[in-house]
Amino acid sequence: MSKGEKTKKPIFKKWWFWVIVVVVVVAAVAGGGSASDSSSDRSNQPDSSSEVQTVVSTQNPAKSNADENVPTEYKSALKKAQVYSDTMNMSKVGIYNQLTSEYGEKFSNEAAQYAMDNLEADWNANALKKAKTYSDTMYMSKASIYTQLISDYGEQFTEEEAQYAVDNLEVDYKMNALAKAKTYQDTMSMSPAAIYDQLISEYGEKFTEEEAQYAIDNLS
Numbered sequence: 456m457s458k459g460e461k462t463k464k465p466i467f468k469k470w471w472f473w474v475i476v477v478v479v480v481v482a483a484v485a486g487g488g489s490a491s492d493s494s495s496d497r498s499n500q501p502d503s504s505s506e507v508q509t510v511v512s513t514q515n516p517a518k519s520n521a522d523e524n525v526p527t528e529y530k531s532a533l534k535k536a537q538v539y540s541d542t543m544n545m546s547k548v549g550i551y552n553q554l555t556s557e558y559g560e561k562f563s564n565e566a567a568q569y570a571m572d573n574l575e576a577d578w579n580a581n582a583l584k585k586a587k588t589y590s591d592t593m594y595m596s597k598a599s600i601y602t603q604l605i606s607d608y609g610e611q612f613t614e615e616e617a618q619y620a621v622d623n624l625e626v627d628y629k630m631n632a633l634a635k636a637k638t639y640q641d642t643m644s645m646s647p648a649a650i651y652d653q654l655i656s657e658y659g660e661k662f663t664e665e666e667a668q669y670a671i672d673n674l675s
Contacts, residue, residue: 525569532562532570540576544584547571548611582612582620590626594634597621598661632662632670640674647671 532554539550553559554567562570582604589595589603603609604617612620632654639645639653653659654667662670 528566529569532566533573536570536574544581546610546612578616579619582616583623586620586624594631596660596662629666629669632666633673636670
């Protein structure tokens, strides 16, 4: 080498070489970290399809097993109770008594209680339907319908259910009184005065005086 020539430094001793190395390393670390994080995030995310399958597989068998564990007598009592509620609009007490009665269905007390605990019924609605039947077919007064609904010898609804029924029953009690008065006149040949007394009597029809008077005034 001549004295005038400059000695060339190896590339690894040049400052810009190390700058490039540092940039490359930093980029590699950053890229690897985000890829790892992305992979980690995906691995931590729940698989919705497998989760749904797990719920289905754990819930349905449990319900099925519960149904299988119910004695056949209990299921029969529940079906019978539903029929009495849906077709005859009976009260809760009335249905239970019918299920256990020696003159009725003769189910065990346990089966009847299971039926009542699992029966789907609107007792207010049943009381209202029963009240309408008494009004439409027997022309009863409001007080008589209420008494019949709560009576131990009648429908055995609660006082609240019976009150709901008479409060929501759409009926013209004056017309009921008139229809009842005509029945007394036609079948028993009673006088207007005797009919009036029977209509307002606490031991009779329990119409109000106004309803009874309307009936007498409109008798033919």
